[in-house]
Amino acid sequence: MRQVADGSSDAQFRTALYNMRTASCTVHDVAFLNSRIINISPDTCIGLKSVYRKASIIIARNIQEDRLNENKTLLDFYSIDREVGSAAEKKGKKSRRVPPALIQKYIWNTCPSNTGMIPGKLQLCRGLPVLIKHNFATELCITNGQEAIVEGWQSKRVDKDIQALEVVFVKLINPPTTVRFDILPDNVVPITPVNTVFSCSIPNNNVTVTIDRYSGHRLGKPSSRDSSS
Template identity: 45%
Template sequence: MVGKFIWHQVNVVVILKKNMRQQATGTEEKAFHTALENMRYAACTTKDLRFLRSKIVHTDSDLLLKDANFRNVSIITAQNKYKDMFNVIGSKRFAADHGLDLHDFYSVDELLSAPEPGAKKRKYRRKTSSKLMMTEPLQRQIWNITPSSTAHVAGKLSLCLGMPVMICHNDATELCITKGQEGLVAGWDSSTGPYGQNILETLYVQLINPPKNVKFEGLADNIVPIPKSKEKIYCMYKDDHQIRIEREQV
């Protein structure tokens, strides 16, 4: 009955069919659009595969990844732990290239007890007894766990003005604040945390080529605010030991 009740709340169903991220109109771009759409349905043709294989960079290729055109492009990795390292190295490199200082912003974490096996979730009431005491040494230890081991919610964000970023959640599709939307760091509001660390209150992102122009009062065109939020996650140590926390972070 609960499932039926939830289903009856749905009044609009959207099926995404058109690639909205790559919209250039050149010959190669059109072939890329077609290949991406076919990949979604596991229906790539021989022509698609031939085109995709033509983009593989070999050691004897004239195409060098150190070329300026590849300096700040997005990188898709096989495993999230590789992406974490790319982000660390890339942020340091970007700041050095532009003569800027990186600013580190930390999460605020609350330690939670793990739910008992088979226990039912009760969202209407928050049990204060589920919270444990967080200590500063433990908090600093948790900050050092990579995002791939903390449900992709980073304990530390290292930012500078103009740095390329990508929005990770569909916070407001009507305002172009959608997963995968690229942008540049335009500014931030911050405060001081319980251990003297910098905390992001709001990150301001200038959208790059959004589907439509966006205007927030008091902000320039296509600059959107990304506020901090809370999320309950598990953090996994290298020895596979897990702890449960509520993390507040942008």
């Protein structure tokens, strides 16, 4: 989450966040944070105002972020996974195979904390506010922490009722410079899937498998974890 203003309230907020992380809040920090508590009354709740509809929410865990994002109709896009074998093949490369169905279902739906923070399923819709979580291209402002809006995507069917992303198009919000691609509107950029290798524990089988995952990198915006604030 990036603060773009530098007023007295912004300075107080930064100080309070820092002190919260080190468990050293002062009386002034507590008073300031109490002054920012949302009124839950239906008549005055600021959460109902349009200006706050896309504001970040600081939370503790990724699983809470995913739950908060489930209040709108979203489309599911799944990763393409290959299980990395232990036997070395010719040219020194390890074998890769499609995971068994039960393991595949588990690693698609398990918490991202069990899959190297790379989710097996991305849920998207047009107009969804997102936060880019990978440095794809610094010179094009496609960097970790850049805010954007989902404009569209291209996908392919990899199995019955299973779609995998090929590219996501997002519009950057207030980038440092205007980004232009020949066939895209200003500040609309493509985000392509990447390969990531991680180990995942399968509780029912009491085994750990190594997975090579081809997936769109984690995107999220409506919630920000306290560790990244």
